[in-house]
Amino acid sequence: MSTIALKTLFLKEVRRFSKVWLQTVLSPLVTTSLYFLVFGVALGSRLREISGVPYIQFVVPGLVMMTMIRDSFLNTSSSLFQSKINGTITDILVAPIGALEMVLAYVGAAMIRAIIVGTLVYLVALSFTWFPLHDIGWTLFFTIFVTATLALLGMIAALWAEKFDHLAIFPNFVLLPLAFLGGVFYSIDLLPEPWNTVSRLNPLLYMVNGLRYGFLGVADVSPVTSAGVVLVSFLVVLGAASALLRSGYNLRS
Amino acid sequence: MKPPVLCCRHVTKRYGKFTALKDLSLEVYEGEIFALLGPNGAGKSTLIHCITGLAKQTQGSIEVLGFDTVNDFRTTRRLVGLVPQEIGYDPFFTPLESLMIQMGLMGVEPNRSRAESLLETFALSDKRDAYTRTLSGGMKRRLLVAKALVHDPRLLFLDEPTSGVDVELRRELWQEVEDLRTAGTTIVLTTHYIEEAEKLADRIGILHKGELLLVESRESLLERHGGRSLEEIYLELIHKADGRHAA
Ligand SMILES: Nc1ncnc2c1ncn2[C@@H]1O[C@H](COP(=O)(O)OP(=O)(O)O)[C@@H](O)[C@H]1O
Ligand SMILES: [Mg+2]
Numbered sequence: 001m002s003t004i005a006l007k008t009l010f011l012k013e014v015r016r017f018s019k020v021w022l023q024t025v026l027s028p029l030v031t032t033s034l035y036f037l038v039f040g041v042a043l044g045s046r047l048r049e050i051s052g053v054p055y056i057q058f059v060v061p062g063l064v065m066m067t068m069i070r071d072s073f074l075n076t077s078s079s080l081f082q083s084k085i086n087g088t089i090t091d092i093l094v095a096p097i098g099a100l101e102m103v104l105a106y107v108g109a110a111m112i113r114a115i116i117v118g119t120l121v122y123l124v125a126l127s128f129t130w131f132p133l134h135d136i137g138w139t140l141f142f143t144i145f146v147t148a149t150l151a152l153l154g155m156i157a158a159l160w161a162e163k164f165d166h167l168a169i170f171p172n173f174v175l176l177p178l179a180f181l182g183g184v185f186y187s188i189d190l191l192p193e194p195w196n197t198v199s200r201l202n203p204l205l206y207m208v209n210g211l212r213y214g215f216l217g218v219a220d221v222s223p224v225t226s227a228g229v230v231l232v233s234f235l236v237v238l239g240a241a242s243a244l245l246r247s248g249y250n251l252r253s
Numbered sequence: 254m255k256p257p258v259l260c261c262r263h264v265t266k267r268y269g270k271f272t273a274l275k276d277l278s279l280e281v282y283e284g285e286i287f288a289l290l291g292p293n294g295a296g297k298s299t300l301i302h303c304i305t306g307l308a309k310q311t312q313g314s315i316e317v318l319g320f321d322t323v324n325d326f327r328t329t330r331r332l333v334g335l336v337p338q339e340i341g342y343d344p345f346f347t348p349l350e351s352l353m354i355q356m357g358l359m360g361v362e363p364n365r366s367r368a369e370s371l372l373e374t375f376a377l378s379d380k381r382d383a384y385t386r387t388l389s390g391g392m393k394r395r396l397l398v399a400k401a402l403v404h405d406p407r408l409l410f411l412d413e414p415t416s417g418v419d420v421e422l423r424r425e426l427w428q429e430v431e432d433l434r435t436a437g438t439t440i441v442l443t444t445h446y447i448e449e450a451e452k453l454a455d456r457i458g459i460l461h462k463g464e465l466l467l468v469e470s471r472e473s474l475l476e477r478h479g480g481r482s483l484e485e486i487y488l489e490l491i492h493k494a495d496g497r498h499a500a
Contacts, residue, residue: 009358011357092304093307098326
């Protein structure tokens with residue numbers, strides 16, 4: 001493996017999103033903070049408690065996770081897709097760079113962006129409602145594996161997509177609804193059957209609840225179950241992304 | 254004779270049912286300028302893509318200095334440079350940044366003075382911090398050549414480097430190609446300007462519908478056809494081959 005190439009590709013990806021930070025960092029920060037102000041601060045004062053914690057705190061991990069899911073996906077998918085379209089992917093394809101370096105560099109940079117936005121959202125929330133992290137270990141576990149999983153999914157989507165419309169399907173028609181239905185704003189215990197059971201088929205439920213356990217110590221599912229679902233998802237997309245990159249799928253004709 | 258820098262053995266490339274390269278074998282030797290001629294769609298870019306890693310041959314093997322381009326891709330890609338036919342550029346980076354990044358991607362420690370001297374060579378010094386999209390077409394093409402050279406390749410591919418380029422820049426590129434050869438780089442270029450091959454090439458290959466019709470040194474080719482121009486020889490071969498295909 002070429003460490004110089006890996007470092008260069010990783011830094012190139014970090015610089016790419018840093019150069020357009022208004023769009024890649026500030027915009028999701030503002031959007032997510034607005035959700036927090038409307039649902040957490042304004043409505044939350046009326047809703048009082050869910051699962052034994054004040055509502056204004058209950059929504060924080062959900063919102064942090066929702067933006068991290070979106071931002072890590074968007075970072076890899078738009079970067080890889082754009083270089084496919086404008087032809088600069090050639091620079092990487094002719095270089096002594098294997099699937100491993102590509103995965104590490106793209107996923108690493110996407111995780112950095114997602115974690116920066118997630119941390120900023122958390123800090124905004126703390127300025128309204130201070131609470132200590134319940135468990136730093138679970139918080140880190142879910143942050144790392146969820147952002148990595150979504151970044152890998154973003155790579156797969158970028159490889160598969162042939163036009164911008166294809167790419168827009170995921171964040172708008174898959175990730176956003178699944179995050180909302182995955183309990184960002186509510187506990188699925190509030191749902192009647194069959195919706196409670198149906199909700200458990202949604203992998204994003206485990207991502208949201210995993211981080212909620214790390215932040216607050218409460219969740220609809222145990223952190224071990226959530227961790228299992230997240231790990232399996234991670235391994236599945238890691239295997240798929242590596243296989244596609246190795247085969248040159250939609251990259252090397 | 255020196256061992257070949259490039260050795261293609263029975264290379265076949267299919268896109269679905271369409272065969273773009275048919276059982277093609279070719280050797281290119283150290284220090285020469287090899288011109289690959291052929292009409293549009295002959296398979297010139299396809300062959301270059303299989304060698305440089307942009308495509309994968311369906312059958313056959315390709316070696317660069319004895320290393321297999323599939324199994325030893327990390328080694329061969331360090332040895333090979335490509336100036337692609339299509340101009341692609343990254344809107345996020347300046348020419349200087351692009352060169353530094355390309356060095357790193359090629360596995361060479363990014364080196365600012367090397368990048369600056371390449372910009373100098375290609376008359377891009379005053380554009381080094383400009384947005385790449387503000388460069389003229391000729392400047393972008395020169396940046397592509399500079400990018401292909403960041404890692405000092407032993408074997409350089411120029412895929413139609415002069416298509417859509419004005420006379421002045423074409424002359425400059427030809428001079429640059431000669432200088433590179435003098436410095437020891439082996440060069441393979443594709444073109445459909447026959448004049449270009451006649452002026453530059455040591456050896457000439459004519460590709461037509463995925464098959465090499467001929468590989469010969471320029472001198473012996475011109476001598477054999479006593480006094481006729483390369484263009485006449487080329488057209489005759491292509492027409493003959495077309496007739497054969499039609500029959
Ligand atoms: N990715 C691809 N998929 C399908 N067909 C292709 C692809 N790339 C090239 N071809 C076909 O292969 C043939 C050779 O193309 P190319 O190598 O670009 O020719 P040249 O560079 O000699 O003009 C053409 O008929 C072209 O349409
Ligand atoms: Mg071509």
